[in-house]
Amino acid sequence: MATRDEVLNVLKGLKDPVSGADLASSGMVRALNVDGGEVRFVMEIDPANATALTPVKTEAEEKIAALEGVTKVSIVMTAHAKPSAPPDLKANRPAQPQGPQKIPGIDRILAVASGKGGVGKSTVSANLAAAFAAEGRRVGLLDADVYGPSQPRMLGVSGRPSSPDGKTILPMRNHGVTMMSIGLMTREEEAVVWRGPMLMGALQQMLNQVQWGALDVLIVDLPPGTGDVQMTLAQKAELTGAVIVSTPQDIALLDARKGINMFEKLGTPIVGMVENMSTHICSQCGHEEHVFGHGGVAAEAKKLGVPLLAEIPLAMDIRVAADGGAPLVVSKPNAPQSQAFRTLARSLIDSGNA
Numbered sequence: 001m002a003t004r005d006e007v008l009n010v011l012k013g014l015k016d017p018v019s020g021a022d023l024a025s026s027g028m029v030r031a032l033n034v035d036g037g038e039v040r041f042v043m044e045i046d047p048a049n050a051t052a053l054t055p056v057k058t059e060a061e062e063k064i065a066a067l068e069g070v071t072k073v074s075i076v077m078t079a080h081a082k083p084s085a086p087p088d089l090k091a092n093r094p095a096q097p098q099g100p101q102k103i104p105g106i107d108r109i110l111a112v113a114s115g116k117g118g119v120g121k122s123t124v125s126a127n128l129a130a131a132f133a134a135e136g137r138r139v140g141l142l143d144a145d146v147y148g149p150s151q152p153r154m155l156g157v158s159g160r161p162s163s164p165d166g167k168t169i170l171p172m173r174n175h176g177v178t179m180m181s182i183g184l185m186t187r188e189e190e191a192v193v194w195r196g197p198m199l200m201g202a203l204q205q206m207l208n209q210v211q212w213g214a215l216d217v218l219i220v221d222l223p224p225g226t227g228d229v230q231m232t233l234a235q236k237a238e239l240t241g242a243v244i245v246s247t248p249q250d251i252a253l254l255d256a257r258k259g260i261n262m263f264e265k266l267g268t269p270i271v272g273m274v275e276n277m278s279t280h281i282c283s284q285c286g287h288e289e290h291v292f293g294h295g296g297v298a299a300e301a302k303k304l305g306v307p308l309l310a311e312i313p314l315a316m317d318i319r320v321a322a323d324g325g326a327p328l329v330v331s332k333p334n335a336p337q338s339q340a341f342r343t344l345a346r347s348l349i350d351s352g353n354a
Helices: 004-013 048-066 121-134 197-206 230-235 250-265 296-304 316-323 337-349
Strands: 029-034 036-047 072-079 104-112 140-145 172-174 176-181 215-221 239-246 270-281 308-314
Touching: 004 029, 004 197, 048 072, 048 197, 104 121, 104 250, 121 140, 121 176, 121 197, 121 215, 121 239, 121 337, 197 230, 197 239, 197 308, 230 250, 239 250, 239 296, 239 316, 250 270, 250 296, 270 296, 296 316, 308 337
Parallel strands: 036 072, 104 215, 104 239, 140 176, 140 215, 239 270, 270 308
Antiparallel strands: 029 036, 172 176
């Protein structure tokens, strides 16, 4: 088989009739690839020299083809025009919007956030959306937790959203909730491996290109932590405020404080806090115990001067309902836990945040 060095030796023996330099050192040979018996490269030339260099290209093809083991030679000659003056990108360019923008048709946007994963933020989001619908509100739910999109399963939604014109995306709807999730665009078992710019682009598409219609409130289920998605949402969309979900556990509260601090830096109001998995009542004996502690979120809310919006108990029914595709507010509307979500929804409506 021919080697790259053998090909370069052939090119060193051929002269550029314009500059007098050999082809190997002239800088015009690009993307040289020797793959088995195939040799490929590009000759980048000045278009004015195309006629003079055509015989050199032909000679190069013949001499390389004569090398032992070469079965095919492909040389492409490209001519790049001399660059003209760059266009004035500022001329006639419409003014770019500065700062957070209101999403057409959506009256209020509530971000549901947590400092860490595993505190039940998505479960709270799904049940809160269903509770708003039960209270007669026109509600949407945007699943922005791109690395762990769970709302399609929790709301019992499947299939891919359609697009009538290749630009606008039609959201899905179930249990009175208009919903969009990146999980509807990928297979359930497929990981979303994206860097920051792709995340930000996807979020802006789901905000601005989804045909949400007229909504009283859009809930945005954020990923845990303080990353690109949270910052993009706060910087691009006009948020009514953020609802912080945490368990009473000290470690969870430590991370929740970081999330609160991030929203404060971004100028997003904290509407209030929700203590999830607040208490557990044994289904067999009725004994109440505080698995993750109790009162920590209430104390933190008081310290921050924000309302404690709800204390949601740890209950198997909530988990079973979520796995079954119907939030507990829908599947068991009279359950005590469902009433806790309904009370949370009413408090947000009464305060003008939903």
